[in-house]
Amino acid sequence: MDLNMNVDAPHSMGTTIIGVTYDGGVVLGADSRTSTGMYVANRASDKITQLTDNVYVCRSGSAADSQIVSDYVRYFLHQHTIQLGQPATVKVAANLIRLLSYNNKNMLQTGLIVGGWDKYEGGKIYGVPLGGTLVEQPFTIGGSGSSYLYGFFDQAWKEGMTKDEAEQLVVKAVSLAIARDGASGGVVRTVIINSEGVTRNFYPGDKLPLWHEELEPQNSLLDILNAPSPEPMNI
């Protein structure tokens, strides 16, 4: 069939990315698959990137474009923090992302979700999709896998969740998207940001819940074949 697999195709993070606010902070989540065409170039990528101590960004779309934008914004924010004398706000970080995305819209192909915590506004999530629009939202989803989550969030999202509820929602959502989006996969990474600091979590592929038509993983077919026959019923 496709014996001329394009190993030179641009690295794209097909991706599922999510940002959710909760009472006290934000939870950012992402899958870990980076693909070159149909080949999975990296099955354990880290798509949640630090901009400052208190602001992180979820990257989707072109791996190169999202990396370079993050690099520039981290650089600007570093200088800004020194000049300001205190941590940058999430809004400033999001706006810098927007400036680069908007002013280079013809050349960039990356959708970003900025999330963090600052002392003025608390936990905030900003979406910066293709084109460079800036939208502040209580939660937002992005990447190719997000198509499969619009209905899910319409039903499952609630105002005023706790930290654990928010994180469970994010892990469940990324896991559902991975089940249906070929461009998403691997592990689920989450980053929780609040007044106390930043917590990174890692949910490996074999620890995620099983969905429709998915089966419990086995070591080998041989184990199933050698399993004892069911006992006769005692009716």
Add this chain to the structure above:
Amino acid sequence: MNFMASKQPENSLLGPEADSQRTLYPYVTGTSVVALKYKDGILMAADMGGSYGSTLRYKSVERMKSIGKHSLLGASGEISDFQEILRYLDELILYDNMWDDGNSLGPKEVHNYLTRVMYNRRNKFNPLWNSLVLGGVKNGQKYLGTVSMIGVNFEDNHVATGFGNHLARPILRQEWHENLSYEDGVRLLEKCMRVLLYRDRSAINKLQIAKITEEGTTISRPYSLKTYWEFSAFANPAQGAVGTW
């Protein structure tokens, strides 16, 4: 100036091209099939995914089917074309049985038939969008061959389609040997399928392994493989390389 109204039908279904349709591109596709010869016959593995572009739409598609008494066919590519091929083979086997002469089509014959079908369709620019693996045993002789959508066909001790060619064949070239036991064959196929699961975007974690021997064909029930994610570099990618992605 065009005075005469053109007699060309506007609707493409009214012209001479009306009765034939061409597969220009596939819609619902299956990914790799991997197969090898072992001591008693052939082992073949394929996952149960039917992808619709990048969506993993169908997760219980059986991509391996038994053909006649002596053959096993696995397919990747467009599922509807595979189903059409199964209809052609049904008819072929039926006519063969109607001779009622004690002879039955073996894997070599079925493979040759498929090669002719695939190649002739390719020549008409209307291919069946599949890569096929045909394995079987007849009179103690093991046979394993493959045909692609353009009619390329050959036999070997181990074959694969699609991504399997890039990821599974190298493993098989290293680790396959004559007279593999059933257990070793299954483990080797599972090793290949696990790599495909990690690295092929269209792979899903639900597969079947089929075995064909002189006695007959068995296709296992669907099952899933365990995967490994506990490398410390996966949990902490930035540990030895600060600022990495």
